[in-house]
Amino acid sequence: MLSVRGLTKAYGGRVVVEDLDLDVAAGEVVSLVGPNGVGKSTVLRCLVGLETPDAGEVHLGEARLDTRVPQTRRALCTVLGDLGLLPDLTVAEHLDLLARAHGVEGVAEVVAGALDEARIEHVADQLPTTLSSGQAQRFALASAMVRPWALLVADEPEQRLDDAGRAWLGDWLAAHAATGRAVLVASHDPDVVARSGARVVQIEGDA
Numbered sequence: 001m002l003s004v005r006g007l008t009k010a011y012g013g014r015v016v017v018e019d020l021d022l023d024v025a026a027g028e029v030v031s032l033v034g035p036n037g038v039g040k041s042t043v044l045r046c047l048v049g050l051e052t053p054d055a056g057e058v059h060l061g062e063a064r065l066d067t068r069v070p071q072t073r074r075a076l077c078t079v080l081g082d083l084g085l086l087p088d089l090t091v092a093e094h095l096d097l098l099a100r101a102h103g104v105e106g107v108a109e110v111v112a113g114a115l116d117e118a119r120i121e122h123v124a125d126q127l128p129t130t131l132s133s134g135q136a137q138r139f140a141l142a143s144a145m146v147r148p149w150a151l152l153v154a155d156e157p158e159q160r161l162d163d164a165g166r167a168w169l170g171d172w173l174a175a176h177a178a179t180g181r182a183v184l185v186a187s188h189d190p191d192v193v194a195r196s197g198a199r200v201v202q203i204e205g206d207a
């Protein structure tokens with residue numbers, strides 16, 4: 001589903017990612033692992049168009065991954081810690097808007113299901129800026145539950161989750177992959193990686 005060839009990225013002349021090849025198949029969870037600063041987030045950001053690589057090609061299916069293409073935006077879901085928020089909308093209203101924007105049917109049920117599964121139904125009427133850090137991360141994950149996607153790209157999705165939340169996350173990632181979706185994460189949590197059934201890709205470097 002996702003194919004990366006020769007990805008290279010430098011900042012200020014310092015090469016952070018060099019000639020990386022990576023494939024993520026439908027039905028698979030892949031986890032990038034490696035020490036702080038080795039370039040995991042940079043890889044993810046280059047893949048989804050938040051950074052411009054210096055070299056390399058990224059394909060989603062047969063086509064070059066281009067987030068200007070509406071079908072690509074629909075197929076690609078990101079949880080990268082930069083959730084765009086509308087200041088006047090509650091948690092539930094954000095999820096509702098997201099589901100509607102993606103043409104989801106049965107929006108009310110879908111949103112209620114996501115609030116329940118992410119265990120944030122009790123804060124559904126709060127503004128996202130008032131959430132605790134763990135609740136905010138659950139909200140970010142709930143955002144991925146209310147919309148269609150074929151590929152999820154998530155940077156340390158376990159961040160700020162409690163033990164139960166990390167266990168749920170690992171199972172949730174595995175369950176989605178089992179439906180034929182593809183998941184690419186960067187993670188520092190061996191339990192989440194193991195529980196999700198991820199194939200581990202070690203990112204090497206001189207971080």
Ligand SMILES: Nc1ncnc2c1ncn2[C@@H]1O[C@H](COP(=O)(O)OP(=O)(O)OP(=O)(O)O)[C@@H](O)[C@H]1O
Binds near residue numbers: 034037040186
């Ligand atoms: N915009 C930038 N300008 C300059 N250097 C950057 C920039 N973004 C990242 N870097 C550097 O690139 C390197 C890789 O950073 P990156 O965030 O990809 O690492 P990481 O493997 O995700 O780390 P962590 O495990 O700590 O999240 C680091 O040395 C970082 O300081």
